[in-house]
Amino acid sequence: MKKHGRSLSFIFPVGVITVVLALMLFNQGRAQNRDDSIYQYVEQLSEIIDKSRRNYYKDVDVEKMMEGAIKGAVASLEDPYSFYQVPQAQQREREDLFYGQFGGLGIRIYADQQGEHALVKVSSVLPNTPARREGIQAGDSILEVEGESVVLGGASGLSMDDVVSKLRGRVGEPVTITIARRNHIGTKEITLTREVIKPASVEWEVLEPGIGYVRLDSFKNQTSTEFSGAVEAMRGETDLTALIVDLRSNRGGLLTAARDVSDAFLSGGRIVSTRGREGGRREFDREYLADADLLVSDDVEVVILINGSSASGSEIVAGAIKDHDRGILVGEKTFGKGVVQQRFELESGGALSLTISSYFTPDGTSIDGEGIAPDVPVEPAKLTDEEAFAREHARDERIVDDFVIAFLEAYEDEHAETPTDFKALEPRLAELTAILEEENIHLSEKTVWLEARAIFDLNVGTERVVDRENDAQLTEALRVIQEVGVAQVLSGAYPPAEAAEAEGSEEAAVVN
Numbered sequence: 001m002k003k004h005g006r007s008l009s010f011i012f013p014v015g016v017i018t019v020v021l022a023l024m025l026f027n028q029g030r031a032q033n034r035d036d037s038i039y040q041y042v043e044q045l046s047e048i049i050d051k052s053r054r055n056y057y058k059d060v061d062v063e064k065m066m067e068g069a070i071k072g073a074v075a076s077l078e079d080p081y082s083f084y085q086v087p088q089a090q091q092r093e094r095e096d097l098f099y100g101q102f103g104g105l106g107i108r109i110y111a112d113q114q115g116e117h118a119l120v121k122v123s124s125v126l127p128n129t130p131a132r133r134e135g136i137q138a139g140d141s142i143l144e145v146e147g148e149s150v151v152l153g154g155a156s157g158l159s160m161d162d163v164v165s166k167l168r169g170r171v172g173e174p175v176t177i178t179i180a181r182r183n184h185i186g187t188k189e190i191t192l193t194r195e196v197i198k199p200a201s202v203e204w205e206v207l208e209p210g211i212g213y214v215r216l217d218s219f220k221n222q223t224s225t226e227f228s229g230a231v232e233a234m235r236g237e238t239d240l241t242a243l244i245v246d247l248r249s250n251r252g253g254l255l256t257a258a259r260d261v262s263d264a265f266l267s268g269g270r271i272v273s274t275r276g277r278e279g280g281r282r283e284f285d286r287e288y289l290a291d292a293d294l295l296v297s298d299d300v301e302v303v304i305l306i307n308g309s310s311a312s313g314s315e316i317v318a319g320a321i322k323d324h325d326r327g328i329l330v331g332e333k334t335f336g337k338g339v340v341q342q343r344f345e346l347e348s349g350g351a352l353s354l355t356i357s358s359y360f361t362p363d364g365t366s367i368d369g370e371g372i373a374p375d376v377p378v379e380p381a382k383l384t385d386e387e388a389f390a391r392e393h394a395r396d397e398r399i400v401d402d403f404v405i406a407f408l409e410a411y412e413d414e415h416a417e418t419p420t421d422f423k424a425l426e427p428r429l430a431e432l433t434a435i436l437e438e439e440n441i442h443l444s445e446k447t448v449w450l451e452a453r454a455i456f457d458l459n460v461g462t463e464r465v466v467d468r469e470n471d472a473q474l475t476e477a478l479r480v481i482q483e484v485g486v487a488q489v490l491s492g493a494y495p496p497a498e499a500a501e502a503e504g505s506e507e508a509a510v511v512n
Helices: 017-027 034-055 062-075 087-099 160-167 223-237 255-263 313-323 385-396 399-415 426-438 445-460 472-484 486-491 497-511
Strands: 004-007 083-085 102-104 107-114 117-125 141-145 174-180 188-193 195-197 202-208 211-216 242-246 270-275 286-289 301-306 328-331 339-345 351-360
Touching: 034 062, 062 083, 083 087, 087 102, 087 160, 087 339, 107 160, 141 160, 160 174, 202 223, 202 472, 211 223, 211 472, 223 255, 242 472, 255 270, 255 313, 270 313, 301 313, 301 472, 301 486, 313 328, 328 472, 328 486, 385 399, 385 445, 399 426, 399 445, 426 445, 472 486
Parallel strands: 211 242, 242 301, 301 328
Antiparallel strands: 004 339, 083 351, 102 195, 107 117, 117 141, 141 174, 174 188, 202 211, 270 286, 270 351, 339 351
16 A cells, blocks of 8 residues: 555544544644643643543553544534544455455454344355355354354444454464354354455446446445446347446545546546645645546446445546536435545554545536436435334334244254245245234335345345345336437426326326
């Protein structure tokens, strides 16, 4: 990683004493002499910590007090994106964002909430990894790592980040985990040797002849390379005439990666510009331009899927596509994070992330706090308040979880294998609905189906690139490409989705 890495990602703060001093000096201005100000704060903070350590009625965690002081200093900036990054978090970011690889086992995990605590469960196992070779399966619960409990919450206070840190480590080093498996009595210890794991940030699929789909979960160092590879792979399967780029819930990452992805669609002009504070460092004022080379030619229609969690780097891409009329945006208004952070490595360890500039879309618009509106608004299906409450009640009581897991156990007993197709469970959903009704939990048939399928997928390792049956925004994107044309939307001749539906209904009424 470069000494100063620029990032647009979301990360949260903790601290170190040197950062406290730097930020206090930065925010104060009352002291006439800067050196005197530094020594004054050093003495005051040292005295406060010492008196607390000697006189407080309980044991004092000095490091925690330092971090608390830093949190207060950083908070005084009133900027949610500036923070001190502890060495452990810094290393994690280097692995995920900059290097695109880490020493690990090759599993995806999630927290399965069970009352006040949660079990760490495996949702999927990556191919050709230590976990796959040692027989780890989706649905396994990880109870211990190196003999220490990793049950989350409750008295342990462990978080998912803590568990990830225990599972990751130096390549070639062994780690022993204790698992519990569905349909098996007792637990099992498995020792695995960590290997280099390279999770992809890009997934793709050919949806229809000529129509490709690519999803970017973040903007990492390798994202633009993976994106190029995905486009070339789709071209190998079909004559690409339209491309849907899914940036929903993509919260950002590296500015350079967002620039490179944008550049794939543009043969010239500004992609994004950044501007620091007036009179500040000129290197923070930059303009990023597209080069003449095109990965995605102009005759390929482009649709970008966005939602309220599309932020930062996603908004750079969406803004560039929108301002250059290179494609259309479908979905919901984006988050509105129009600022850039830079990591400053500290000699004491860790790094300080500071917001150094605002960024502007090609036409000079700042979207910070505003977001980017879609060309074709499509709200996702939402439950009524009553059904949302009922669904949460069902989740709290684990009614769907218990039903699905009981089905899987019975199926595995009978067939000696785990089902991979949700259709095996579908005939039993009427029973699940009846159980819910007995508990006075009233959910629609569709909601029961979605809840059961989600639990089924997590416990058998099913991962879907797309969900065409239940994705209203993707469905509308396909409809626009196939029935309307992106150019029609860009010309303003195509009404919003709601108007189109209303017109269609009226025509149907006349015909009938």
